Amino acid sequence: YQYFESSSAADYTPNFTQAAQAGYKTIYGVGYMLADSVKAASKKYPKKNFVIIDSVVSGQKNVASVTFKSNEASYLAGLAAAYTTKTNHVGFIGGAKSSVLELFEAGFKQGVKDGAKALGKKIKIDDQYIGNFTSTDKAKSIAQSMYTDGADIIYQAAGNAGNGVFTEAKTRNKATTAAKKVWVIGVDV
Structure with missing residues (x-):
């Protein structure tokens, strides 16, 4: 595994792109603020698996949404x-x-x-x-x-x-x- 840490929201999409292009098969977005970037990356890389924590991305078969009570x-x-x-x-x-x-x-x-x-x-x-x-x-x-x-x-x-x-x-x-x-x-x- 590898962490792709973001300093700001501007880093989200480039980090997902970098992770996908580095060959990782499952990529996590931790935090509801990454939901839009997870959704975009899941469309761009349909053969990769994505997980969004603390939010829901619907309509994407390659995205698992994890929420907590x-x-x-x-x-x-x-x-x-x-x-x-x-x-x-x-x-x-x-x-x-x-x-x-x-x-x-x-x-x-x-x-x-x-x-x-x-x-x-x-x-x-x-x-x-x-x-x-x-x-x-x-x-x-x-x-x-x-x-x-x-x-x-x-x-x-x-x-x-x-x-x-x-x-x-x-x-x-x-x-x-x-x-x-x-x-x-x-x-x-």
Whole structure:
């Protein structure tokens, strides 16, 4: 196997072309943002097999679409947050807003709500989207704001940008007592 990593959307199609021309028989596109490029490549290379993760490409016999019930795993993360929060204040930080990310958000929020109800308490949920999956500085800034406002657990579904949330949590935790530590629940990267 070989990874063909994209720096931007402009790299998607050239990477699929390069993989197909290099002789790979099965080529994966990981992430809903690659759906259009997978569809185009599957038409251009009908004897190759393609797989799209987190999206559906229909009408192409050489494309397998793989989706997950992200809301179910996120629901469990929400329950864990509800049962763990000491401040009764949690947060959700998403990457680029999409139907896939909205499943993560909805599952998490429902898990928090159900956990709060079972525990007989009220839990505030902050939510914000970064707008992309790469801006670690923006993710760090959003996390800083949420933690400053009292959230002690943040669930991030922000791809590589989510590293900024972890950075902020680590920075805070180095400067505080064990009783005031903050937490991050991560997705993917």
